[in-house]
Amino acid sequence: MDxxxxxxxxxxxxxxxxxxxxxxxxxAQAASEIxxxxxxxxxxxxxxxxxxxxxxxxxxxxxxxKPIYAGSYQExxxxxxxxxxxxxxxxxxxxxSTDMFTLIDEDAIVPIDDFVKTxxxxxxxxxxxxxxxxxxxxxxxxxxxxxQRSTVVLYWNKEAFKEAGLDPEKPPRTWAEQVEFAQKLTxxxxxxxxxxxxxxIPSSGFPxxxxxxxxxxxxAILMNAAGNEVALDAPGVVEALQYWIDLAQKHKVxxxxxxxxxxxxxxxxxxxxxxxxxxxxNLTNVRTNAKFPFGVAMLPSGKKPGSPTGGGNxxxxxxxxPAEQEAxxxxxxxxxxxxxAAKWGADTGYVxxxxxxxxxxxxxxxxxxxxxxxxxxxxxxxAVAEFSTHDxxxxxxxxxxxxxxxxxxxxxxxxALKEAQTEAxxxxxxxx
Amino acid sequence: xxxxxxxxxxxxLLVLPAMAFLALFTHWPALATFVDSFWSxxxxxxxxxxxxPDNYQxxxxxxxxxxxxxxxxxxxxxxxxxxxxxxxxxxxWVNDRLKGQTALRMAYFTPTILxxxxxxxxxxxxxxxxxxxxxxxxxxxxxxxxxWLGSDQxxxxxxIVVAVWKEAGFFMIFYLAALQQIPPTLAxxxxxxGASRWTYFRRVQWPLLMPTTLFVFVxxxxxxxxxxxxxxxxxxxxxxxxxTLLLYxxxxxxxxxxxxxxxxxxxxxxxxxxxxxxxxQFGVIERRAHYR
Numbered sequence: 001m002d003x004x005x006x007x008x009x010x011x012x013x014x015x016x017x018x019x020x021x022x023x024x025x026x027x028a029q030a031a032s033e034i035x036x037x038x039x040x041x042x043x044x045x046x047x048x049x050x051x052x053x054x055x056x057x058x059x060x061x062x063x064x065x066k067p068i069y070a071g072s073y074q075e076x077x078x079x080x081x082x083x084x085x086x087x088x089x090x091x092x093x094x095x096x097s098t099d100m101f102t103l104i105d106e107d108a109i110v111p112i113d114d115f116v117k118t119x120x121x122x123x124x125x126x127x128x129x130x131x132x133x134x135x136x137x138x139x140x141x142x143x144x145x146x147x148q149r150s151t152v153v154l155y156w157n158k159e160a161f162k163e164a165g166l167d168p169e170k171p172p173r174t175w176a177e178q179v180e181f182a183q184k185l186t187x188x189x190x191x192x193x194x195x196x197x198x199x200x201i202p203s204s205g206f207p208x209x210x211x212x213x214x215x216x217x218x219x220a221i222l223m224n225a226a227g228n229e230v231a232l233d234a235p236g237v238v239e240a241l242q243y244w245i246d247l248a249q250k251h252k253v254x255x256x257x258x259x260x261x262x263x264x265x266x267x268x269x270x271x272x273x274x275x276x277x278x279x280x281x282n283l284t285n286v287r288t289n290a291k292f293p294f295g296v297a298m299l300p301s302g303k304k305p306g307s308p309t310g311g312g313n314x315x316x317x318x319x320x321x322p323a324e325q326e327a328x329x330x331x332x333x334x335x336x337x338x339x340x341a342a343k344w345g346a347d348t349g350y351v352x353x354x355x356x357x358x359x360x361x362x363x364x365x366x367x368x369x370x371x372x373x374x375x376x377x378x379x380x381x382x383a384v385a386e387f388s389t390h391d392x393x394x395x396x397x398x399x400x401x402x403x404x405x406x407x408x409x410x411x412x413x414x415x416a417l418k419e420a421q422t423e424a425x426x427x428x429x430x431x432x
Numbered sequence: 433x434x435x436x437x438x439x440x441x442x443x444x445l446l447v448l449p450a451m452a453f454l455a456l457f458t459h460w461p462a463l464a465t466f467v468d469s470f471w472s473x474x475x476x477x478x479x480x481x482x483x484x485p486d487n488y489q490x491x492x493x494x495x496x497x498x499x500x501x502x503x504x505x506x507x508x509x510x511x512x513x514x515x516x517x518x519x520x521x522x523x524x525w526v527n528d529r530l531k532g533q534t535a536l537r538m539a540y541f542t543p544t545i546l547x548x549x550x551x552x553x554x555x556x557x558x559x560x561x562x563x564x565x566x567x568x569x570x571x572x573x574x575x576x577x578x579x580w581l582g583s584d585q586x587x588x589x590x591x592i593v594v595a596v597w598k599e600a601g602f603f604m605i606f607y608l609a610a611l612q613q614i615p616p617t618l619a620x621x622x623x624x625x626g627a628s629r630w631t632y633f634r635r636v637q638w639p640l641l642m643p644t645t646l647f648v649f650v651x652x653x654x655x656x657x658x659x660x661x662x663x664x665x666x667x668x669x670x671x672x673x674x675x676t677l678l679l680y681x682x683x684x685x686x687x688x689x690x691x692x693x694x695x696x697x698x699x700x701x702x703x704x705x706x707x708x709x710x711x712x713q714f715g716v717i718e719r720r721a722h723y724r
Binding site for chain 1: 684
């Protein structure tokens with residue numbers, strides 16, 4: 001970059017900052033407008049849905065919700081927290097439920113309880129699935145409101161099942177069946193090269209999330225509710241990791257090495273894998289792109305069934321004006337009514353966040369036409385809170401690194417997990 | 433006297449906007465980063481306090497930092513010579529008169545104008561095991577699929593390949609411009625003397641290209657510590673930090689862990705490394721470069 005380019009760039013940044021400052025000034029004068037950071041890249045069907053909600057809410061409540069599409073979850077929290085540090089945060093934002101401790105530690109958000117006053121409000125706060133509230137409450141307070149939540153489910157290719165002589169309507173129910181089915185589904189050509197793998201549980205980026213499915217099934221709990229203690233080297237965790245690694249190294253029914261999260265659905269469409277573990281958020285994607293009949297099932301049981309929850313919650317920011325915070329609370333309550341939660345779930349593939357949403361006529365119609373959608377709901381009674389602690393991303397990285405080291409064979413599972421446990425507890429010692 | 437004074441004032445006024453931007457966006461942040469690196473990270477209600485060299489001491493015992501530094505060294509040793517050699521080769525090749533040379537130059541330059549994120553997404557599918565381009569070609573020869581980005585043995589190598597592919601075309605442009613500056617009389621004289629193509633390149637072209645090589649070398653070395661966009665798409669620094677580069681690690685520490693003080697200390701180290709590289713390059717190599 002030469003100097004002229006640099007100055008041009010700097011000028012543009014300066015100009016951008018100036019306009020941002022001007023718009024925030026306008027915002028401060030009237031609480032009839034609130035800013036709302038939403039984690040999606042610009043364009044696409046989801047932004048249209050959010051825009052429509054904002055427009056409808058404005059008609060009813062005469063508060064203009066201004067959605068700002070801020071990119072991925074990671075980009076959105078970076079933008080929201082830097083804005084918070086500069087003293088000018090959004091009024092509300094959808095961010096990962098696991099970022100709750102980080103947001104509390106940065107003193108960036110206020111408890112939702114502060115706005116819950118009437119009996120109606122109290123009933124609303126109690127209306128969500130308890131599995132989703134685990135990641136939204138700590139220290140006796142509620143900090144987030146479940147909105148776009150998901151769990152991990154198993155997708156299977158019914159055609160591949162038929163070819164392998166399996167009943168295409170029966171997914172594996174246990175760990176043993178999962179291995180057995182995967183062995184039948186793994187196809188090799190004359191020279192021994194695999195043309196179709198039995199199963200894929202992706203391990204790039206955030207392997208801890210899918211791994212938490214396995215640990216829950218092995219009856220291990222990874223962290224406490226206060227988010228300051230972890231148990232990454234418990235026997236159940238080691239057993240779960242060994243099971244995952246054995247799929248590739250012992251049974252040879254899973255591709256070797258670290259498998260990419262992003263291309264896993266594509267691998268499934270290309271028939272390179274017959275079963276995959278991925279988020280319910282991929283439901284619409286698979287429905288559109290799979291050229292074969294597919295099934296969706298709860299994850300197979302080890303000692304018991306289980307999956308982590310995932311996805312995003314609404315948060316209200318501390319440095320916003322009280323009037324703006326009240327308006328944001330109104331919006332959040334409005335957008336999570338049973339009817340809207342049902343519509344949002346049907347439109348996106350996320351799990352509708354409250355039981356009564358599933359009783360609405362619209363949702364019943366949707367499930368009748370597409371029964372796979374109800375699997376995630378039925379799995380919720382076995383679901384646990386997604387792994388989340390204080391200093392969340394740092395602890396999570398230590399965990400992820402250990403998992404990848406074990407998967408690539410660089411370290412034995414027990415050693416990798418033991419090291420991760422020591423390092424995680426060292427990071428967490430400040431939060432006791 | 434007044435005329436000379438007003439001359440000076442005009443001069444300073446002219447550079448003032450540039451100076452202001454440079455100070456505001458380069459000098460001040462660098463200085464602030466240096467100061468911040470001796471303080472703790474403010475968290476919520478806990479303000480920053482002076483901790484002296486604590487952040488630097490932590491760095492010494494941080495295995496991920498050493499891994500990132502080592503990776504970055506390999507990344508630099510891989511990308512700098514390879515992209516320069518490739519750029520020179522391509523430039524000499526398209527400098528000759530041949531049919532379709534404009535199309536060829538365009539083809540070589542295309543990677544440069546594509547955004548890195550788009551490029552990385554394309555390469556992600558090249559590297560995909562079994563049905564990715566790379567494995568399909570290897571499959572023709574009966575080779576087993578390989579998890580290119582999913583193995584700690586090959587992931588860094590893949591990241592290097594993408595960087596070289598992206599950079600070589602850009603450096604080619606500089607070499608091409610320099611080659612066209614070389615007077616054709618030199619080539620004629622060389623051929624009259626009966627010099628071979630190789631001798632002409634080694635004795636005439638290469639020395640005359642030295643200033644360009646220096647410029648390209650400086651840029652390539654700096655880019656080796658600056659280019660991390662593709663890591664975000666290809667590997668997120670994984671598996672197990674196999675592709676974590678210094679700048680990527682700074683991003684993680686600063687914007688994922690929100691440990692801004694430690695990130696500041698890491699940034700200072702990166703700045704020192706870059707300053708050292710620049711000093712060595714300008715001190716040692718410039719003396720050997722031949723300027724006309």
